[in-house]
Amino acid sequence: MKIIEGYSYHIKDKFFNDIADKYLMKNKENGNYRPHYYAIKDMKDPSILWMIPISSKVKKYEKIIKNKKGKYGKCNTIVIGIFAGNKSVFLLQNAFPILPKYLDHIHTVQGKEIQVHKLLKRELEVNLKTLIALKNRKINLFFSNIDEIYKFIKNKY
Secondary structure, three states: OOOOOOEEEEEOHHHHHHOOOOOOOOOOOOOOOOOEEEEEEOOOOOOOEEEEEEEOOHHHHHHHHHHHHHHHOOOOOEEEEEEOOEEEEEEHHHOEEEOHHHEEEEOEEOOEEOEOOHHHHHHHHHHHHHHHHHHHOOOOOOOOOHHHHHHHHHHHO
């Protein structure tokens, strides 16, 4: 399967079985592939992707964003944007690295692959780059243990 930036994907259960991280947003039970994840190539190693979970719980995250903006003046860990014609939440705080071999299939709506708008794509890329830079300076805003996940996947290829 060819991986194309700007689209979202579903992840194989094997990844979640291989990575024992309680903060990863795993596939729902009964074989459902939810959530789906927006893919961004790693800036240093293009063979690695960063996956950003996409949620439909807009009201829940609007409150969290409002609280973070009130407390910190901004919120770059959660982004709300239009995806597939609906408001969706991109949870950068839950992002993690992965290898393409763990991707199951591209997300479709009524059989059509849905692309993220280029302005939203840019916002997600900038915010992810910022969060990774902060992490490298020992300011961790990620929920998952991305260092351990990164080390695991680097050893897998």
